[in-house]
Amino acid sequence: MRERDTRELADGMRKAEVLTEALPWIHQMNGRTIVVKYGGSAMEDARLMRQVVGDLELLKLMGMRVVLVHGGGKAINALLARLGVQTRFVDGLRVTDDATMEAVQEVLVGKVNQQLVWALNEYGHNAVGISGVDGKTFKSEPVSPRLGRVGRIREVSPDLILSILDDGYIPVVASVGCGADGFYNVNADVAAGKVAEALHADKLVYLTDVDGLYRDARDASSLVSQMTLAEARELLSSGSLDGGMVPKLRSVVEAMERGAREVVILNGKTPHSLLVEMFTDAGIGTLFTQA
Numbered sequence: 466m467r468e469r470d471t472r473e474l475a476d477g478m479r480k481a482e483v484l485t486e487a488l489p490w491i492h493q494m495n496g497r498t499i500v501v502k503y504g505g506s507a508m509e510d511a512r513l514m515r516q517v518v519g520d521l522e523l524l525k526l527m528g529m530r531v532v533l534v535h536g537g538g539k540a541i542n543a544l545l546a547r548l549g550v551q552t553r554f555v556d557g558l559r560v561t562d563d564a565t566m567e568a569v570q571e572v573l574v575g576k577v578n579q580q581l582v583w584a585l586n587e588y589g590h591n592a593v594g595i596s597g598v599d600g601k602t603f604k605s606e607p608v609s610p611r612l613g614r615v616g617r618i619r620e621v622s623p624d625l626i627l628s629i630l631d632d633g634y635i636p637v638v639a640s641v642g643c644g645a646d647g648f649y650n651v652n653a654d655v656a657a658g659k660v661a662e663a664l665h666a667d668k669l670v671y672l673t674d675v676d677g678l679y680r681d682a683r684d685a686s687s688l689v690s691q692m693t694l695a696e697a698r699e700l701l702s703s704g705s706l707d708g709g710m711v712p713k714l715r716s717v718v719e720a721m722e723r724g725a726r727e728v729v730i731l732n733g734k735t736p737h738s739l740l741v742e743m744f745t746d747a748g749i750g751t752l753f754t755q756a
């Protein structure tokens with residue numbers, strides 16, 4: 466016997482309304498490719514991480530081809546501190562000697578990647594974890610001798626990611642690359658931009674721990690809701706940015722220069738920011754546009 470009560474019925478009606486309202490957006494999403502870069506800064510809280518993963522799962526179930534590229538800078542810092550290894554950054558990039566490279570691999574490939582895959586699988590969807598080493602996805606080379614094993618991606622081979630997508634899985638990609646002489650530490654923002662370019666993604670989203678790009682990093686009221694490529698270039702060359710926003714904005718600019726249509730920086734700590742971005746015209750965070 467199916468027991469009915471008015472509260473449950475009202476709840477059902479509300480869900481039906483929400484789903485019906487979302488229909489136009491769901492239509493647009495079907496078959497589109499979204500690359501989401503999930504930064505270590507927004508991954509600290511396990512409950513929030515599950516929410517982000519749940520949002521990705523929903524987008525997937527709505528027909529999107531979802532690719533997750535992740536960082537884990539904070540977790541790398543924590544391991545290096547435990548090991549007593551000093552670490553320093555130049556323009557937001559971690560100077561990487563051999564010992565640091567080992568720690569980067571241990572954290573990104575061995576830990577964070579598997580945590581994300583596990584969390585996605587808990588939601589019922591099958592995710593496949595890879596790094597840029599698998600299938601030679603990120604063919605890399607050194608950025609500069611003074612940065613050690615920091616790599617730039619010479620070429621993305623998208624075949625492995627594409628075949629994972631075609632098989633109905635969510636690829637979860639750790640930002641480690643490989644070259645003729647071994648492994649490279651690739652900044653995850655840079656990796657996400659390159660993956661989006663190689664896949665001709667419809668949308669590239671950076672989930673971080675701030676609401677978007679601030680004109681003044683110390684002033685939360687200076688959040689920029691929309692910025693053109695020309696303005697982003699100008700801000701980048703002004704030298705007024707610091708920390709992790711430098712590689713982030715640099716990869717936004719590069720992705721836009723190579724034809725990316727929609728690039729957004731969102732707060733991964735704001736509950737369901739990804740869904741709010743996808744299901745509203747005004748969006749949330751900072752949207753970068755060609756003009």
Ligand SMILES: Nc1ncnc2c1ncn2[C@@H]1O[C@H](COP(=O)(O)OP(=O)(O)O)[C@@H](O)[C@H]1O
Nearest residue numbers: 504505506673674675678679682707708709710
């Ligand atoms: N103009 C700016 N707007 C927003 N964030 C900025 C800006 N300049 C520097 N930042 C810093 O960039 C950080 C985000 O980059 P990062 O720590 O590398 O995050 P993620 O792990 O998500 O890549 C913010 O927490 C903030 O401290």
Ligand SMILES: CC(=O)N[C@@H](CCC(=O)OP(=O)(O)O)C(=O)O
Nearest residue numbers: 504505536537538558559652653
């Ligand atoms: C070269 C370089 O800086 N690599 C990064 C890779 C991880 C990363 O990018 O993590 P987030 O996205 O959390 O910052 C690092 O070593 O921290």
